[in-house]
Amino acid sequence: MNSIKGQGGMDDLIVGAGFAGATCARRLADAGHRVLVIDKRPHVGGNAFDRRDEHGLLVHEYGPHIFHTNSEKVFAFLSRFTEWRAYEHRVVAAVEGQLLPIPINRTTINRLYGLDLDEAGVTEFLARARMPREPLRTSEDVVLNAVGPDLCDKFFRGYTRKQWGLELGELSAGVAARIPTRTNDDDRYFADRFQAMPAQGYTRMFERMLDHPNIELSLGCDFNAVRHSIVRRRTIYTGPIDEYFEHRLGKLPYRSLRFEHEHLKDTVQLQPVGTVNYPNDHAYTRITEFKHLTGETHAGTSIVREFPCAQGDPYYPIPAADNESLYKRYEALADAEPDTVFVGRLAQYRYYNMDQVVAAALALTD
Ligand code: FAD
Numbered sequence: 001m002n003s004i005k006g007q008g009g010m011d012d013l014i015v016g017a018g019f020a021g022a023t024c025a026r027r028l029a030d031a032g033h034r035v036l037v038i039d040k041r042p043h044v045g046g047n048a049f050d051r052r053d054e055h056g057l058l059v060h061e062y063g064p065h066i067f068h069t070n071s072e073k074v075f076a077f078l079s080r081f082t083e084w085r086a087y088e089h090r091v092v093a094a095v096e097g098q099l100l101p102i103p104i105n106r107t108t109i110n111r112l113y114g115l116d117l118d119e120a121g122v123t124e125f126l127a128r129a130r131m132p133r134e135p136l137r138t139s140e141d142v143v144l145n146a147v148g149p150d151l152c153d154k155f156f157r158g159y160t161r162k163q164w165g166l167e168l169g170e171l172s173a174g175v176a177a178r179i180p181t182r183t184n185d186d187d188r189y190f191a192d193r194f195q196a197m198p199a200q201g202y203t204r205m206f207e208r209m210l211d212h213p214n215i216e217l218s219l220g221c222d223f224n225a226v227r228h229s230i231v232r233r234r235t236i237y238t239g240p241i242d243e244y245f246e247h248r249l250g251k252l253p254y255r256s257l258r259f260e261h262e263h264l265k266d267t268v269q270l271q272p273v274g275t276v277n278y279p280n281d282h283a284y285t286r287i288t289e290f291k292h293l294t295g296e297t298h299a300g301t302s303i304v305r306e307f308p309c310a311q312g313d314p315y316y317p318i319p320a321a322d323n324e325s326l327y328k329r330y331e332a333l334a335d336a337e338p339d340t341v342f343v344g345r346l347a348q349y350r351y352y353n354m355d356q357v358v359a360a361a362l363a364l365t366d
């Protein structure tokens with residue numbers, strides 16, 4: 001790697017220029033460390049990377065990324081590198097010919113069943129519909145316990161089968177527990193205190209985060225090609241943990257997606273909200289229309305469809321008991337690894353949101 005200037009020796013080699021890697025890099029650089037960040041992709045931002053498409057609209061290459069957090073610390077850290085555009089994400093699900101709010105709320109229930117319940121009425125409705133489960137071990141337990149079999153079948157079973165290639169009952173409780181159930185009319189996807197989009201996009205925010213005299217960046221650089229040649233005191237690794245150990249204990253399963261981007265020339269707005277979920281139809285799970293997220297105006301509109309698949313880049317750890325126990329065995333190897341730390345969604349095999357990755361990286365570098 002002749003192109004890497006800091007070959008004479010640096011403090012930290014950081015593998016991955018996504019949220020985990022970039023946060024660690026900036027924190028360590030601010031503290032005076034000399035840092036080399038490498039990423040095998042040709043861009044920064046990891047899965048949050050966004051770009052202008054050929055029609056000039058800002059799109060998220062790897063699917064819709066909506067920033068939300070309850071952590072003042074995380075929000076303050078990122079605010080050093082971006083201004084924000086206030087944005088509260090809304091999602092509807094196409095069910096039985098209607099577009100109904102998900103998370104399930106009062107509107108969902110009234111419109112689906114042709115009712116006119118108030119909040120107390122919805123609470124009673126759900127009390128009759130739900131199937132109390134104890135303990136809540138799987139995602140099926142979580143959904144049946146919250147809303148019962150009919151709403152489970154209409155909103156969750158098909159979507160989950162598509163998204164994960166698994167049944168609800170095969171997934172850990174935490175997956176479905178991401179989606180609350182509401183008795184009021186709140187139709188926001190997230191309830192966090194801070195909900196906003198980087199005003200000039202994620203990529204710009206990452207560029208600013210990594211713009212520091214102590215940070216050297218090498219894109220298109222695979223760790224496997226340089227792991228034995230780069231002189232450093234420490235490695236911070238944010239890629240898939242099983243890959244670091246050359247799959248010594250077997251492959252950890254990850255779920256992949258194929259993204260189908262499309263621009264609709266003469267459509268100002270395709271759908272009423274940022275994302276429409278298709279729990280029961282199509283091979284894709286959802287369509288996201290970026291103009292809702294970015295607030296941009298244009299005579300046309302750009303969308304992305306997400307097709308889940310088993311092969312391809314690893315996007316999601318798959319939270320299930322067997323996978324979690326295999327991860328624990330890799331974690332034991334990681335704990336014994338001298339001078340390497342593992343942080344991030346793929347390195348910690350956790351279904352982390354962006355803010356949780358930043359929080360983990362801040363905690364690590366504190
Ligand atoms: P990554 O972003 O995956 O970064 C890891 C980087 O390491 C990658 O760039 C990769 O190229 C690099 N790398 C891996 N191996 C090597 C190697 N051998 N050599 C060099 N480089 C390597 N979160 C939210 O908060 N809100 C959302 O709305 C949201 N939507 C999402 C939608 C989708 C479709 C997906 C897949 C995720 C979504 N997320 C969302 C989660 C979010 O993407 C992650 O939490 C976050 O991007 C993880 O950051 P990371 O740094 O841990 O990993």
Ligand code: UDP
Nearest residue numbers: 093102155156159160163175176178179277
């Ligand atoms: N889910 C579902 N139906 C929906 C939305 C979500 O069954 O309409 C389930 C599904 O298993 C999904 C999980 O809840 O994978 C988490 O959804 P989320 O929107 O948080 O997924 P992400 O944005 O991370 O892909």
